[in-house]
Amino acid sequence: MAKGEGTTGTDIPAGGFVQLLTPDGDRIDSVTTADGTTYTVDFTDEEYRDLYRDLVTVRRLDAEATSLQRQGELGIWASLLGQEAAQVGSGRAMRPQDMGFPTYREHGVLYTRGIDPIMPFGLFRGVDQGGWDPNEFKFNSYTIVIGSQTLHATGYAMGITMDGRTGSADGEAVIAYFGDGATSQGEVNEAFVWSGVFNAPIVFFCQNNQYAISEPLERQTRVPLYLRAGGYGFPGVRVDGNDVLASYAVTRTALDNARNGQGPTLIEAYTYRMGAHTSSDDPTRYRIASEVESWKAKDPISRLRAFLTRQQVAGEDFFTETDEAATALALGLRERVLAMPDPEPVRLFDNAYPNGSPEVDEQRREFLAYQASFEGSGH
Amino acid sequence: MTETITLGKAVNHGLRRALENDPKVVIMGEDVGKLGGVFRITDGLQKDFGEDRVIDTPLAEAGIVGTAVGLAIRGYRPVCEIQFDGFVFPAYNQIVAQVAKMHYRSNGAVRLPLVIRIPYGGGIGAVEHHSESPEAYFAHTPGLKVVTCADPVDAYSMIQQSITSDDPIIFLEPKRRYWEKGTVDLDAPLADAFPLHAARVTRPGTDATILAYGPMVRVALDAATAAAEDGRDLEVIDLRTLSPVDYPVIVESVRRTGRAVVVHEAPGNLGMGAELAARITEQCFYHLEAPVLRVTGYDVPYPAARLEEEYLPDLDRVLDAVDRAFGW
Numbered sequence: 001m002a003k004g005e006g007t008t009g010t011d012i013p014a015g016g017f018v019q020l021l022t023p024d025g026d027r028i029d030s031v032t033t034a035d036g037t038t039y040t041v042d043f044t045d046e047e048y049r050d051l052y053r054d055l056v057t058v059r060r061l062d063a064e065a066t067s068l069q070r071q072g073e074l075g076i077w078a079s080l081l082g083q084e085a086a087q088v089g090s091g092r093a094m095r096p097q098d099m100g101f102p103t104y105r106e107h108g109v110l111y112t113r114g115i116d117p118i119m120p121f122g123l124f125r126g127v128d129q130g131g132w133d134p135n136e137f138k139f140n141s142y143t144i145v146i147g148s149q150t151l152h153a154t155g156y157a158m159g160i161t162m163d164g165r166t167g168s169a170d171g172e173a174v175i176a177y178f179g180d181g182a183t184s185q186g187e188v189n190e191a192f193v194w195s196g197v198f199n200a201p202i203v204f205f206c207q208n209n210q211y212a213i214s215e216p217l218e219r220q221t222r223v224p225l226y227l228r229a230g231g232y233g234f235p236g237v238r239v240d241g242n243d244v245l246a247s248y249a250v251t252r253t254a255l256d257n258a259r260n261g262q263g264p265t266l267i268e269a270y271t272y273r274m275g276a277h278t279s280s281d282d283p284t285r286y287r288i289a290s291e292v293e294s295w296k297a298k299d300p301i302s303r304l305r306a307f308l309t310r311q312q313v314a315g316e317d318f319f320t321e322t323d324e325a326a327t328a329l330a331l332g333l334r335e336r337v338l339a340m341p342d343p344e345p346v347r348l349f350d351n352a353y354p355n356g357s358p359e360v361d362e363q364r365r366e367f368l369a370y371q372a373s374f375e376g377s378g379h
Numbered sequence: 380m381t382e383t384i385t386l387g388k389a390v391n392h393g394l395r396r397a398l399e400n401d402p403k404v405v406i407m408g409e410d411v412g413k414l415g416g417v418f419r420i421t422d423g424l425q426k427d428f429g430e431d432r433v434i435d436t437p438l439a440e441a442g443i444v445g446t447a448v449g450l451a452i453r454g455y456r457p458v459c460e461i462q463f464d465g466f467v468f469p470a471y472n473q474i475v476a477q478v479a480k481m482h483y484r485s486n487g488a489v490r491l492p493l494v495i496r497i498p499y500g501g502g503i504g505a506v507e508h509h510s511e512s513p514e515a516y517f518a519h520t521p522g523l524k525v526v527t528c529a530d531p532v533d534a535y536s537m538i539q540q541s542i543t544s545d546d547p548i549i550f551l552e553p554k555r556r557y558w559e560k561g562t563v564d565l566d567a568p569l570a571d572a573f574p575l576h577a578a579r580v581t582r583p584g585t586d587a588t589i590l591a592y593g594p595m596v597r598v599a600l601d602a603a604t605a606a607a608e609d610g611r612d613l614e615v616i617d618l619r620t621l622s623p624v625d626y627p628v629i630v631e632s633v634r635r636t637g638r639a640v641v642v643h644e645a646p647g648n649l650g651m652g653a654e655l656a657a658r659i660t661e662q663c664f665y666h667l668e669a670p671v672l673r674v675t676g677y678d679v680p681y682p683a684a685r686l687e688e689e690y691l692p693d694l695d696r697v698l699d700a701v702d703r704a705f706g707w
Contacts, residue, residue, distance in 0.1 A: 101449075131485030134452055141485055145476050151442060152477070155449020155457075162405075162431050162455070187472070190442035197437055351487035352521055354545035358576075359623040360521075 011298070012240075015224055017270050018250050019240040023298045025306025031246070033237065039249040045313045051244050052308060053322050054088040055301045058108035060326035061117050064334055065107075065124070069279040073337060074124040078105045082242070082274030085300030086207050088112055089247025090269070093255060094175060097138070101153035101176045104142040105207075109177065113139050117329075121337050128343065147185035150176045150204065154191045157200035157258075166201045171259035174202045175251070181212025183228065184220045192232040192266070201258035203251060204229075204266045207241060209273035214286040229266035241271030242300040272298070345371065381564045387557035389531035390420050390496075392565055393538035394458065398428050401456060404542055407434040407443055408460030408496075417462055418498060418557055440470035444495060448477055451491040458542055463554075464499040465508025465681075471516070478547045479522030492545045494538070499527075500594040500644050501691055502555035504684040511681050512645035514593075517549045518622040518654075525622040526575060527551035529596035531561035533619065536572035544575065551621075553594035578625035580632065584614030587638035587704055590629060590655060592618040595642045595692060602697035611701065621651060629655070630662045637668040638704040642692050647675035669707035672700045 012019075018031045018039050030040035043051070062080050069077040080087060087108030094100060100109060104123075111117055115137050123130025123142060134140040143149035153176035165172045182188050183206060195202050208225055210217050221228075229236025239250040247269055254265035272295040276283050283292075308314040349364040384392070397404045406421055412435035415422030425433035436443050440461060447457035461467045467474070474495065481489045501510030518525045524546045528534040534552070541548040573579060581596060582603050591599035596617045603613035614632055618624060633639045639659050641652035656671035674692040682690050 128486055129480075129484040131483075131488060133485065133488035136488075140452070141481075141489070143477075145472065148445065148473065148477055151445025151473065152449040152452065154442075155446030155451075156453045157449070158446060159450045159453030159455055162450075163453075186469075187441050187445060190437070190439045190445070193437050193439065194442050194446055351483050351485075353524065354482055354487075354490045354492075357524075357623045358626075 011294070013224065013238070013270055015238065017238040017240050018246045019243050020245040020249060021243045021303055021307055023242070023303050025303045025310060027307055035235065037253065039246065039253060041245045041249050048304075048308060048313050049318065051088060051092065051248075052301070052304050052314065053325070054092065054108075054112060055084045055244060055304060056322050057326045057329060058088060058111050059084050059301065060323075060330045061111070061333060062107060064330035065121070066275070066279065068334060068337055069124070074121070074279075075126045077124055077279045078277070079275040079279075080105055080108050082272045082295065082300075083207055083209055084108055085244035086241035086247050086269040086271050089244040090175065090205050090251040090267075093248045093251035095173075095255070095259075097170070097172045098255060098259075099134075099138050099140070099153075099156055099172065099174045101140045101149040101156070101174065102142055103146075103149065103177050103179065103182075104144050105179075106142075106177050110139060113137060115139060117333055118336050121340065125337060125340055127340050147178055147182035147188040150178055150182070150188045150191035151194070153202055154194045154200055157195065157202040158198050160201050161198065166259055167261040169256070169260065171261070172201065173255045173258035174200075175205050175255065176202060177205050177207065179212065180206065180208040180210065180217050180220055180225060181215065182206070183225055192229070192264075195264040196232040196234055199261070199263040201261070202264045203254040203258055204264060205251065206266065206268045207271055208268050209271050211273055211277065211283075211287070213277040213281060214283075224268070226266055226268035234264040234266065236266040236268065238268040238270055241269030242298045242303070244300055244304060380566050381562055383560050383562050384531055385558050385560050386528070386531045386534045386553070387418055387420055389534035389561070389563050390538050390552060391422055391424070392563070393535045394421060394424060395427075397458070397539050397542040398424065398432060401542075403454060404456045404458065405432050405434060405450065406458045406460065407436050407447060409436060409438055409443075409462050411435060411460050416460060418554065420496075420552070420557075421460065440466055441473050444470040444473040444478065447493045448473065448481070448491060451493050452489060456492045456542060458494045458496060461495060461497045463509045464497055464511040464513050467497055467513060474517070474523070474549075475520050479520045483522060490545045491547045492542075494541045494548050494550050496538075496550045496552060498552045498554035498557070500553050500555060501681060501687050502594065504687070506684070507681070510687065512643065512676065514549075514551055514621050515645055515650050518651060523547055523549055523622060524576070524620070525549045525551065526620045527553065527593040528619070529553060529556065529593055529617050530559070531563050533573070535563045535565070536567075536569060537575055537619070539569050540572065540575040543569070551593055555594050556597065559597070576620040576623060576625065578619055578628040579617050580614060580628065581617045582613070582615040584612040584636065586612045586636055587640060587701055588614045588616060588629070588632045588636045589640050589642060589697065589701075590616050590618060591642040592621060592651075595644060598692060598694055598697060599642055602694045602701070605694060605698060606701060611705070613701065624655070624658075626658060626662070629659065633659050633663045634666040637666055639663075639667075639671045640674060640697065640700045640704055641671065642674045642697055644676050644691055646678045647673050648678045650675055669704040672704055674700045
């Protein structure tokens with residue numbers, strides 16, 4: 001059932017992957033994998049430029065967040081640097097009715113969903129736990145415990161089936177994000193089992209960025225991750241995660257298959273975490289500079305830029321404009337992050353239970369009385 | 380329609396009524412379909428409501444609870460069955476790290492109206508992992524509510540109240556009481572039922588307060604009957620709700636009787652009894668004639684079946700504690 005076979009060659013993982021745009025910016029018309037699925041994209045010039053804008057914007061916002069963290073304005077930041085194509089491609093592949101379940105690194109997907117990029121900063125700045133209404137944005141809250149969200153995504157997808165919302169082109173589908181490390185979690189494997197058994201309309205989108213904090217892929221698996229899908233009875237496909245076109249094409253196909261009632265797909269987006277796991281990490285302790293350099297040559301943005309230039313879809317003016325717009329957005333984001341108010345202390349008692357709790361209410365009263373006891377005392 | 384039914388059948392009727400009343404209610408668990416569950420609590424429900432609403436799941440507890448979370452986000456009201464107390468731990472991460480925290484995490488946007496049913500407690504001669512009392516783990520976890528029924532009347536109403544509640548609820552069923560009978564009015568409006576998160580004075584008394592819940596309520600009542608022959612009038616409170624605990628009822632009682640004995644099967648160390656003793660001491664200090672005493676399981680893993688009678692609190696151990704409370 002595996003269909004990872006596509007482009008092969010140097011610098012390409014054994015078994016190949018689906019690639020529609022080479023690191024040099026050469027466009028491959030289409031890729032047909034061993035199972036007969038053909039992947040291609042048919043974008044207008046404007047759509048190509050939109051994808052480029054997305055990539056540049058999410059990288060620029062990410063850089064701003066990294067700066068904010070270094071300046072002490074965020075407690076921590078999980079950078080997406082290097083994974084922009086996987087996130088933008090898969091995010092843009094979602095249709096409006098589709099539901100996403102992210103980890104804590106899917107800032108790029110979040111952006112493509114049209115969600116205000118400020119939203120996750122509550123979590124990283126520590127003013128709240130980063131929550132929003134998943135149903136309002138069709139995008140679940142960030143989930144920090146590795147892999148747990150894949151089961152939530154599976155349950156949600158089962159609900160789509162139960163609601164009779166599959167089996168047609170306007171059906172609904174779910175995409176669950178996770179990383180290479182998460183594939184070792186029991187819960188992720190349970191999500192695979194359940195999705196297979198219930199033929200759930202779900203796409204498992206694994207960004208294999210080669211590291212789970214410090215541990216390389218070899219610590220998680222002895223087979224290519226996409227091949228695991230066969231054991232659960234659904235297709236797996238590997239895509240060049242640094243290729244936004246291929247990431248889009250593969251995800252779009254998988255989501256459409258899901259919404260049409262054909263069940264789950266596992267996508268392994270083969271990419272690289274260019275930065276640290278989070279701002280608390282020091283990757284120089286566990287990986288060598290030459291490896292990072294080799295991945296720089298596969299950068300998702302420079303290859304699309306080369307393609308757009310060569311095709312005369314965009315020129316210097318556009319690239320400059322895009323950079324400036326992204327910077328303006330990033331600086332605006334910075335201002336808004338800095339303006340985020342610290343929460344009122346008593347808010348720590350809010351929302352423990354939908355129906356409240358007399359115990360929590362009592363503790364809130366005691367807390368307020370205790371706080372009030374300092375009034376006028378200079379504390 | 381008033382019927383004399385077992386506690387297990389009362390849960391079954393309650394589930395049936397919940398399924399009838401709300402199309403979003405789904406039951407999920409291992410063997411809950413054709414088999415009707417290993418205790419037959421879901422007997423006949425799949426036949427009448429279909430495989431989409433009474434779902435035989437793969438054998439994976441984290442999967443049961445984790446997918447229930449997703450279904451709840453989608454708008455369903457899942458009722459999960461964990462087959463036995465000792466099998467809940469694979470789902471512990473989902474319950475404690477996700478179910479309990481999602482409403483808080485989302486600033487109140489997400490409600491997870493799910494119920495996790497767990498048959499718990501010993502006394503049925505079972506092998507390891509089939510007789511445990513894990514309530515303290517869940518009662519300790521903010522974001523969860525924990526309730527337990529002790530008789531068929533409560534079983535029938537409390538399971539329905541739990542399903543209609545928007546709070547995530549751990550619903551503990553005293554498995555050795557599944558076969559005990561009571562008279563239940565199956566047509567009684569749920570709105571008229573005793574409130575879910577309320578303790579009940581099951582037997583009024585004047586001399587000491589026995590606090591019990593789930594399978595130990597019967598033991599406490601029997602002890603009270605025996606004590607009456609010695610001229611001691613014990614008040615028995617069925618806690619019913621372990622998180623939050625209904626302290627006003629307890630405090631009122633203990634201030635009146637001056638003595639309190641807490642009874643539970645779970646190990647004593649850091650169990651419900653420890654918290655109850657602390658809270659009673661704080662709120663009833665000048666009314667107490669004796670320290671709050673605990674009659675609990677011992678601080679060892681649940682023992683082999685042929686030792687469980689020694690492990691489980693029984694009438695004699697409760698009376699012994701009452702004697703000590705009076706001898707202080």
